Amino acid sequence: MGTGSGRRVGRPRVVQRPDRGLQPRAELLAAAAELFTTRGYAATTTRAVAERAGMRQASMYHYVSGKEELLAELLESTVTPSLGCARELLADLARPAEDRLWELCRADVELLCGGPHNLGVLYLLPEVRAERFAGFHAVRAELKDAYRRLIAATAAGGALGKGGLDLRTDLVFGLIEGVILVHRSDPERPVAEFARATADAALRIAGA
Template identity: 85%
Template sequence: MGAARAGAGRRVGRPRAAQRPDSGLEPREELLAAAAELFTSLGYAATSTRAVAERAGMRQASMYHYVSGKEELLALLLESTVTPSLAYARELLADDATPAEKRLWELCRADVEVLCGGPHNLGVLYLLPEVRDERFAGFHAVRDELKDAYRQLIAATAAGGALSKGALELRTDLVFGLIEGVILVRRSDPDRSVSVFAEATADAALRIAGV
């Protein structure tokens, strides 16, 4: 970081380990960016807090000034893959003037763009065994709320309204599974056009939903 930002948003006594080009990010965001790169390229277990700190251009001790450790970074990254879609889902649920089928398609499209639109395939972090732990309850809570938004939109369609409770739950599981499954497709074909991929996935999701 340049000298002009050396003290911005920081406390005294938290010097950088090395100079880096100014990314325009605050220290916490720099740590998240570094963690995203290392967790998805090297693996979560193989990435040390020292490596994250050094990649962000700070000393390891300084890292704990902004986050509690590697676990918090993982939790924040996981939640970042869900919270934008959840916020949009809430807007779509409140939009009674738009047909449910169109809202469902739009949520599927937007959700895929969130999962695939960043510089790193953060969705692969879902596959980590550590994520099943109760320590990531915050991520699971927002993910469950997003999945329920899918269920409500499917139920609001003409096809979904005719389903039994069990059939509706199954359709929701299948649609939600398809959306989250894009992380595996992106891993095998990272150069695929995100917008085209998102629209094609939304089309497929509506067919699964019976629309």
């Protein structure tokens, strides 16, 4: 028998797709997020990700190239929404810079800690230093620069020299990204409360 031209590319699924209303690529990302943060990136195989998403390992490669692509997209997903927020706040010159800096800190912490999986812990992976993750590092650098510009626009930041501004930015940005470790040790703390307290602390560090 010949093969019909309407045949779908990819192999059939191993099991029924989980009833989460997600497309296959989104299912793979959800599965990878769960496994990378619970089992660890190195210990998670592509087969485990595929099976968790309800498909054969061979079918997985119809949607993604492998673990690195999944990790790269998960990493960028922890930054790009905050970067969008930062761009809007930078443009909102009608609000005091202190208010805008506080709002960015709050929103960023909620993003890092508010999902079903603590994706921020993926920042700590040694694999993330590889060139493959240059896209993540680029958006992260732009976000950090937005923090720097907002700190510089505050009354206290305007009095700092370049060295002082760079140091305050490093400290504030380090605090925001460091919340992933605090949140991991106290996952029951309400994220909104945690985000507000962290934003308050960030403004004190900035001198605002």
